Amino acid sequence: MQIASRKVINSWCMYDWANSAYNLVITSTIFPAYYEAITKNRMPDNEVVFLGRKFVNTALYNYALGTAFIVVAFISPILTSIADYRGNKRNFMRFFCTMGAIFCSLLYFFAPTPVTAETTRLSSTSLDIGIICMVLSCIGFWASLVFYNSFLPDLVPHRLRDRISARGYTWGYIGSVILQILCFIVVFFPKAFGFNSQYEMDYMPARVSFVLVGVWWFGFAQIPLRHLPISTVNERHERKNVFSNGFLELKKVWSQLKHMPVLKLFLLSFFWYSAGIQTVFLAATQFGAKELHLPTDKLIITIMIIQLVAIPGAILISRASERFGNIKTLMVCVLVWIGACIGAYFTYTDIQFYFLGAIVGLVMGGIQSLSRSTYSNLMPETKDTASFFSFYDVTEKIALVMGMFTFAYIEERTIRYGGMRNSVLALMVFFMLGFVWLGLTMSALRKANKQWAIGNKQ
Template sequence: MQIAPRKVINSWCMYDWANSAYNLVITSTIFPAYFEAITRGQTPDNEVEFLGRKFVNTALYNYALGAAFIVVAFISPILTSIADYRGNKRNFMRFFCTMGAIFCSLLYFFAPQQLADGRIALSNTSLNIGIFCMVLSCIGFWASLVFYNSFLPDLVPHRLRDRISARGYTWGYIGSVILQILCFIVVFLPGAFGFDTPYERDYMPARVSFVLVALWWIGFAQIPFRNLPISTVKERHERKNVFSNGFLELKKVWMQLKHMRVLKLFLVSFFWYSAGIQTVFLAATQFGAKELHLPTAKLIITIMIIQLVAIPGAIFISRASERFGNIKTLMVVVLVWIAACVGAYFTYTDIQFYILGGIVGLVMGGLQSLSRSTYSNLMPETKDTASFFSFYDVTEKIALVIGMFTFAYIEEQTIHFGGMRNSVLALIVFFMLGFVWLGMTMRALNKANRQ
């Protein structure tokens, strides 16, 4: 195939630069800490009311995030089908990006009120705004990525995809860190931006950060929206029934998996340890804020540590896999995750939390990248790679939902005797199940190689 012009390829990479700020600021750092802070103290058990039911504040956050991923898991096959059958990917990508950025900016209105007597209170209306905007911005973010990823095979041949994909990842990392630093300045120096009252210093920097993320995301996204190719009218009408086709493709993959023992065993192991990995990353900031009472600045430092060590960690794990094999390396990394969960249960200081963040960062990126490459290596020779990876992505999203719901439920049920620490221990079960199924995968693979 013909390689796309350099300008088009760089424009594609620029979307990673644009949207990665959302994943860092909203999903991982400032917003989770802000949510915990403004919903704290509503009752002795930190309960808030949402849709007529009372929830522990951090449990509600995890339930809401899990609900967003249920939607994403459901619509992903439809979106993948649209991408596969060459619908107008650029317009769909623009729609979900715009949707995500708008609702991200509306998080500005998720704020407590200062009452006449000086007390600070969070109204149910404001909480509803925060939850719905968080869920819808999350859906917009992940749905736009379906179309973003689907552009890569159209731009470069197979031999260049790893390199261009890595370039996009690198640009995304740089872009997200730059915006995070800008948000740091607002958070650490509120007086320089005219936030002088105690209320403004406590709440305005985070709210401004949400708007900055939205503007950064939608602003830089205009570059790929202007330069990425648009499909022709003929291509847009080439296939019918794209809404049902995505699920039919998943069913076809499932039927094939029944006859692929090694790949099936690996997917089961991937399902279990993915439930643990994603939940740890998404709940890390809440844990630091609620259990260790760390200020936002220290929580952000921890997430930055994770970001910084993730790249060398991925390189180290990749080289280890070349020497010892993918499955053995994955088993060792999963054991490290189990140790990290045990360590988190006994973590009480900020230094311990930083060290734990470094360990998590070293194994997080490596486990995710090695899992995807292992799945790719175990796949059969097929031209239908998009359907197989759609199945992989849906598996990951469903696992994440189960992990988040389990984490939230256990915290609510044990709020008076351990709470979130018990939730962390419960994640060990997911990693142990993943480890056991990896062992079964290795035995099946060795048996297949001997035959």
């Protein structure tokens, strides 16, 4: 296939630069810490009321995220079907990017009301606004990635996908760290920005950060949205019903998997270890705030360590895959994750948490990048890349829903007997199952003699 121009490839990578700020500030650092701070109360076990039901505050957060991923998993097949039919993946990417950025910015209105000079109260209306905006921004973020990921096979051939995928993640980490530093300055030097009252200093910096993320995401996304290609008329498929066709396409992909045992085994392994990875990433800040009682500055330091270590980590894992093969490298990464879960259960100090963050960061971006490119390389030659990546994304989202709901359910049921520590330990089971299926994938690849995946040394 013809390789896209450097300008187009770099524009594709720039979307990682744009949207990774959301994943860092909203998903991982400031928003989870802010949410924990304003929802904790004197009710038993920090319970809050949402839609008439009592929830442990952090469990509600995880259930809400899980619901967002259920929506994404359901709508992705429909959206990719429409995109294939109209040849406008870029336009759908633009819509969900814009939607996500807007609702991310609207998190500014998720705030407690001052009662006295020293006390505040979070109204049910404000909680509703926060949860709804969080869910809709999350849907925008992940739905846009369905279309972003599906561009990779259209831009470069097999031999370059590992490296370009890693470049995208690397740019994303760099961009997100830059914006995180800007938000960090606002959070820890509020008086320099005119926030003088105690209420303003406690709540306004975080709220301003949410707006900054929305503007950064939307602004830099205009680069890929301008330069990524729109498919030609000849590349578009005839569809009788674009709304049902997406699910028919998933069924078609599943039918094809029956004749592609290696890809099927890889997807099973990806399902299990992805459930663990995404859940750890989404719950890390909550764990630090609730179990270790770490203040916001130490939580941000931990996530910054993860991001900074992840930049060389993604490159290192990409190089390791070239030397030792994709599957062997993934298996080592999963073993590191298993060790991280055990380590988290026995973590009680901020230094231990920093060290754990460094270990997680080393394999975080690399395993995601390598998983994406491995799947891309195992795919059959097809122009219907959106459908195959829709299947990939639906697999990831269903796994994530299972991981988040499992994490929240175990915390609620064992809140007085370990809580989140039990949830983290339970995630180890997901990684162990992923490791087993990767081993089976390795065996299948040896039979198929796929050198790029199993390494040059037998």
